[in-house]
Amino acid sequence: MVNVSALSDPQPKLVARAVSVYYGGKQALFDIDLDIMSREVTAFIGPSGCGKSTFLRCFNRMNDLIDDCRSTGSMLLDGSDIAGPDVDVVQLRMRIGMVFQKPNPFPKSVYDNVAYGPRLHGMAPTRGDLDEIVETSLRRAGIWDEVKDRVDQPGTSLSGGQQQRLCIARAIAVRPDVLLMDEPCSALDPIATATIEELIDELKSEYTIIIVTHNMQQAARVSQKTAFLNLGRLIEFDETQKIFTNPSEPSTQDYITGRFG
Amino acid sequence: MVNVSALSDPQPKLVARAVSVYYGGKQALFDIDLDIMSREVTAFIGPSGCGKSTFLRCFNRMNDLIDDCRSTGSMLLDGSDIAGPDVDVVQLRMRIGMVFQKPNPFPKSVYDNVAYGPRLHGMAPTRGDLDEIVETSLRRAGIWDEVKDRVDQPGTSLSGGQQQRLCIARAIAVRPDVLLMDEPCSALDPIATATIEELIDELKSEYTIIIVTHNMQQAARVSQKTAFLNLGRLIEFDETQKIFTNPSEPSTQDYITGRFG
Amino acid sequence: MSSYAATTISSQAAANRLLLRRKRAERRFQLYGILAISAALGFLVVFLASIVSRGYMGFVQTEVRLTVDFDQELIEAGSYRKMLRTSLSELFPNAGSSRAERRTLARLVSAGTVFVLRETVEADPAIIGTVEDVWVLASDPVDQFYKGRIDAALPEEERPISDASLARIAALEAAGRIDLRFNRSFFTRGDSRNPEEAGILAAIVGSALALLVTVVLSFPVGVMTAVYLEAFAPKNRITRLIEININNLAAVPSIVFGLLGLAVFLNVFGLPRSAPISGGLVLSLMTLPTIIISSRAAIRAVPPSFAEAAIGLGASRVQAIFHHVLPAAAPGTLTGAIIGMARALGETAPLLMMGMVAFVVEVPGGFTDPSTVLPAQVYLWADSPERGFAEKTAAATIVLLGFLLVMNGLAVYLRRKFEKQW
Amino acid sequence: MPAEHTVKAFTEDLDKIERSLLEMGGLVEAQIARAVTAVAQRDSESAARIIEQDSEIDRYEQDVQEQVERLFALRQPVAQDLRMTISAIQIAGYLERAGDLAASMARRSIVLCETREVPGLYALPKLGDASHTMLKDALDAYRDRNIDQAKSIRHRDRELDDMYVALCRELLTHMLEDPHRITPGVHLLFVAKNLERIADHATNIAELVDYVTTGTRASEDRPRGRGFLMEGAPSPDDPT
Amino acid sequence: MPAEHTVKAFTEDLDKIERSLLEMGGLVEAQIARAVTAVAQRDSESAARIIEQDSEIDRYEQDVQEQVERLFALRQPVAQDLRMTISAIQIAGYLERAGDLAASMARRSIVLCETREVPGLYALPKLGDASHTMLKDALDAYRDRNIDQAKSIRHRDRELDDMYVALCRELLTHMLEDPHRITPGVHLLFVAKNLERIADHATNIAELVDYVTTGTRASEDRPRGRGFLMEGAPSPDDPT
Amino acid sequence: MLLSYLPLLIIALFGAGAFYASRARISAAPQRSLPGLPGHYGWYGTLWTVVPATLVYAAWTIIDDQVIRNVVLSDFPDLSGAAATLLYVSIENAAAGVMTDDVPMASVELLLHLENLSAAARFALVTAVSVLGFFWGWRRIRPELTARDRVETALLVALFIASIIAILTTVGIVLSLVVETFRFFQLVSPFEFFFGLEWSPQIALREDQVAASGAFGAVPVFAGTLLITVIAMLVAGPIGLMSAIYLAEYAHPRVRAVIKPLLEILAGIPTVVYGFFAALVLAPSMRNLGVDLGLTISSESALAAGLIMGIMIIPFVSSLSDDIMTAVPMSLREGSYGLGATASETIKRVILPAATPGIVGGFMLAISRAIGETMIVVMAAGLAANLTANPFEAVTTVTVQIATLLVGDHEFDSEKTMAAFALGLTLFIVTLALNVAALRVVQKYSERYE
């Protein structure tokens, strides 16, 4: 068991400092400091409404879409600010991809789903380039073998688990560094869930992954670091193993052992 | 660990014999034989679409509501047939209550929700009787203390977990023998889930309970017996502890240990 | 279990009685539903049957075969009337030659026959100097009688056709000179004072022009508004006002739109009265809320996750909406538009105000020409006393319903085809 | 246990395991005390009863194992609950060993009844008492999650080792003095060894208190006698 | 392991635990063999190395414990996986004990180097060999989930007990013959005892094979020597 | 003619050209990560080329008629008002080739000349603006240009303008109604209008015409409207609601799939057709029936109009109710059945109570529709403003009066035309109130199952 405070990677991928978020007058996050390390899976756990999704969406500024949502504090990606008003969110979201709770493939072909991002950003000048990006992304998402014969069929015709992997493929097609996942398995059955968890495990060799989950076992299984949030505050952030075998904070312990409420 | 075959309660509460169910031309359940013992919690587990809900809904004939659903085989409640065409489903459903996946309180007051069944069946001649039934049911569902001051407020104003307990109270208000629960916690957060599980544990001293769940841990926690279904067939039925420590069938073992698909 | 064992015999009996009563109530309630539906559908059947039974004869017309001598002199003198008279007197040589008698004779055929003859000549000058058999329209009373709508047993003064004419018709029939033929002129002519000559082409063209104006104006504006409100509008007082406003506009009685058109388009802007452009404008204002509302519903039905996903990939809001939400909402939007158009096609009241209920003979050639629309034509004819017009009204109604059926069918087809693809 | 689980049955299950462990511990303590007495008082009847009772302890261990297995399967404990559950298996194992050792002493006491008495056995009950108390205290420390008490137990183990070494020396001396005492002396040596082992097991249990409460396993290099071997003395002591 | 888990990392984790156990087993086997040789050949240098290496085994145990804890916390094993994981903790415990016993033998061998040689020790290596082989076979049976082999090991334990009793008798005879042999004799008695204990631990491991594979714990009443006590013989043997 | 559309063609061509030119320009620029796709730069160029030029074209087109008219009429300084208009129309006709007498040829020539001049000037100006716009945009096409932002902002502005049209419509309605009504109330006191019992708006054409004194007491009109609406709702309410219940709760999906569209046909039939049916089929047969039963049923009875209108709005009631009932979550139904309720009990005790607000809203919308319906009553109800509650008599309605008062070429500022606007305003306010209330109710209801 490694002690957190002893962790000192020289360069965290993402840094949050004193991040607070408000919905209208209501404060949803309070002064959060957190470092996300490169090529690791970091899980956010906590009771419903504690602000996991809100925090996650700070990283790629999805909260900008909510009219009355406003945040303070600083967030850095590879050392450069991402929270400022003059940051180009398009570029930011290219570098920080996102996978959602419900698999949400576009009602287009599998190919067009994956090709959407690269086309949007003009990443593939020729059709050949695009083909390659699509194939690579699908491969990386571990779904190429299942769909290679039907990339022209609509993405919505796939099964739930396949759809979610398609969405992951779509996200990595724009070559992001970071993948944000908001309860990516909560709409899936246990078997599809297992395949996604498996995939996350493989992806972590290339991507920095942050995953929000309600399922503590899932956090335990897939992540290297776990952050426990409660009532909008970061209670504990540590190695997953440490959190699940020997958390420092009593309230973390209470939460993960089911002594809550 | 008790061996199943050694189980020989003289009188099972519910008996299914060679039950098959068809949706149109598609067979969803194949020849299921099962005995449900009185005052025990029996869990149905199995992969998505294996027929758990279908089987559960055979017990109170909810499948009758689906137009092209048809079933064969016999089902007995306390030894008398419940599957026949001349069985009175109104009476049957009085004796076999049901709790659903999403809490579904009627958009009426808490009181009226619970009083609905008794009124329907003319169970409470006087207002006083009704009051008593309502209070007893709410108490038994472990929610009386939380709602006693607001039984006139709409049931929908309660929290998710409370709503589900209200639904349980509503179901037990008609004094059923059996409670069917189809994934009663899947729409709830972990804390509400824990309270419902707790409640199920208490209820089993008075009711025979059958619960469908996707969550194997939940099945493990709340049930005494577990039935594992796969592809519409009953693969294994045994003491829960046996199933989760030492199942007889390899496919059960594969499923519960996550070696599926 | 004990609770059941505990129930006494008598309460068991009471419970059974209660159960029986509940079952009876159940059956009764279900019966009410069936009766209600039967009533509504029964009316529909009666309604359609009565329209069709009245109208189908409108598509055929009694015609009389005349043998006409296209005499060069008469033609040069422009005396087509004389030519017709001659031809008729040849048929019935023993008809009197008094003015009155000549007139009754002429009343066998349509008053417009003279013009038909002229048109025939103008269309084919080679005919001059020959003697040809020509089918001409019978007059309205003859037509009605021949179609069996006039009871010959009635006393002469109670029916619009004289005994003499009846005899002539019998003669014509015997000679094979009278027959029911497909009524081409119904589809190729404008209105007329003579029922047998009245056609719906002018009305159809008028409707088409007005609808064109409506589509061109209301569809883009409607969709743009819907997109703005659903996808971009900030939630503030102005947009809320717009929303409420649109919902209310949808339920404003159509005649009020007519008042608006009358006061604003005709009197303030000075647009031409009775013109497709003015009528179309009013109809488009009227259709706009329908299109906006159905487009908004279609847009709203698209899961927000599509837009979210696109934005998560770095698309701007505009791109997300235009790439994913609008295409997905297109069938719904289109369906709404078609239904709106169908409504506009059937609308009369506001056009009353715009002067489009007019007697229009000429087929309109442009957006500013005087014209009428199909439902207005129905309204006009329904008011006319001649029996022939009743039949025409029903026939025009059938045509109108036909158009509506096609449009609604298209909408249903679209909705079916694209229903819930995600 | 800091608070109740939302699912109370979980707390109950954990409590039940702990109760079983403590009951088992009580039984083992009694067995040890009785075995020491049997040796000291050459009471072969009591010894026979002790041997009989050992199977009871085995049943307890099996019971705890089953409960633990059930808890793992049905409740998936984590953190402190997990540590408690894991430690329960280990403690049950230690207690079972201690019980076996008590039974072993009882068996030897029967043999000893038939051999010549070895003098100077006064030290044996003292060792027995120390060992028995250590086990008791370890279980108390575990029950109370008392880290300090647990730590002191680990230190007491050292003293006990000293006592053991002294006893061994004395026995050896007796054996050298009189060959007739060799056979009983050997048996007594083994008895002493057993008591020393029991104390070791108590120490193991005490170490688990740390683990259960704080999650860190006490360092393994606990005091291990005092290097008698290095003294080159022909002493048979080796607190293994 | 019948099939891979859908989450392969789970299978890997389980495999890793098993690998650690087998490695640890190998190390323990080697320690035992070397300890027996050290005793037989009076090689105190080798003995010192053995003692040193013991901490390696402790580290292995700790490692297995941590892995198991992690597995419980992160993967919530059930059924066969659960049994495998629980048994891993127990096996690691047994192996650690066996390692300790080997170290203990090594320590005694150092003492023995400085005492007079006791003749007739030929039986010791034989016992050592038997004990060592039993452990090895038990681990093999565990690795292969071979129930039959495991069963045969439990029967071999009886033979080993016989050898042990014979050896004890012989040693006792030597001690009675020559008081100078008392001290080394006692040490050798303990060495023999250690080897007997190692065989017991091997038997324990073999019993777990049943448990892991079929979920039923082998009955506890396994053969326990042959009631020497009842023979009334003044033998110091008690296969506890 | 050609000249008038040519500028638009030019704009379109230039716009397309600008798109490709701008896109090519940015593609040629050193490729970095751009704040927009090349297409965005293309559109940027197009916008600059097209929008100003189009605005100029539109402005010119709107203004030039007026200017030309002023110039042409400046030769006739002593003419004004209607006379000037008359003259100008005849000049225009002459210019269009319709010869009329009495037209000053000089003016006709002038007009033609001016029109040609204007068209040519407009062509030149539009082309110039377009070219200027193109170069203006072209110069600004640089990789630093946030093209996507700009283009999207322009698009948003367009969308916003579109959504303003809806407001303008309402404003137009309100203004036109209010202005005329205001004028009306200057002539006729509001008190008389709202409380007067006699309605007889026809102004006497002859001095001695009877009962044409211009009485503007609208109570009989309102009463007639009310009567017909009540009859309609008596028909549509029960039939619609019960049909909806049957369809939503009992009918097999396949039956429902057939019946529902069939019922909706009723709503798709143009009201003029209903009117035709009522006037030509229903009314005569009712009169005959009345004769048989010894009742006097007027040939334009409130009953006939109300019945037909009721049938017309059946689908409004049934569709809305059906939608609302099917929106009641299945889970509630299952909850009730699970407790042993029969279907009708489930409907009466759970579904209807849950759906009541929505159904009430639906009824209100249906009422508003009945009140505003015109053609049926115009054709089937009468013109006579009888103050009666007897459904067999003829009554008149607000919409009938509006229609009849305004159809035909009337002087637009007579009392009776203004009275139509006053009626229109009343109608507007009443239906508006009903709608607002209904929408409120429905909205509140739909929030419940969010």
Ligand SMILES: Nc1ncnc2c1ncn2[C@@H]1O[C@H](COP(=O)(O)OP(=O)(O)OP(=O)(O)O)[C@@H](O)[C@H]1O
């Ligand atoms: N759009 C919003 N407007 C207002 N408040 C919001 C909004 N979104 C979230 N909140 C509030 O902010 C808090 C944090 O919400 P958030 O969705 O981040 O929680 P969460 O931890 O993701 O919960 P869950 O596990 O249920 O997804 C909650 O109290 C929630 O009510």
Ligand SMILES: Nc1ncnc2c1ncn2[C@@H]1O[C@H](COP(=O)(O)OP(=O)(O)OP(=O)(O)O)[C@@H](O)[C@H]1O
């Ligand atoms: N109304 C229906 N019409 C047709 N097929 C159905 C219907 N309901 C269920 N099925 C089919 O019957 C099978 C069993 O369905 P059921 O809902 O009982 O599964 P389940 O085990 O409850 O799954 P889940 O865990 O997803 O709830 C599935 O293959 C499903 O597709």
Ligand SMILES: [Mg+2]
């Ligand atoms: Mg969330």
Ligand SMILES: [Mg+2]
């Ligand atoms: Mg189900």
Ligand SMILES: O=P([O-])([O-])[O-]
């Ligand atoms: O079982 P042991 O006493 O040798 O640890």
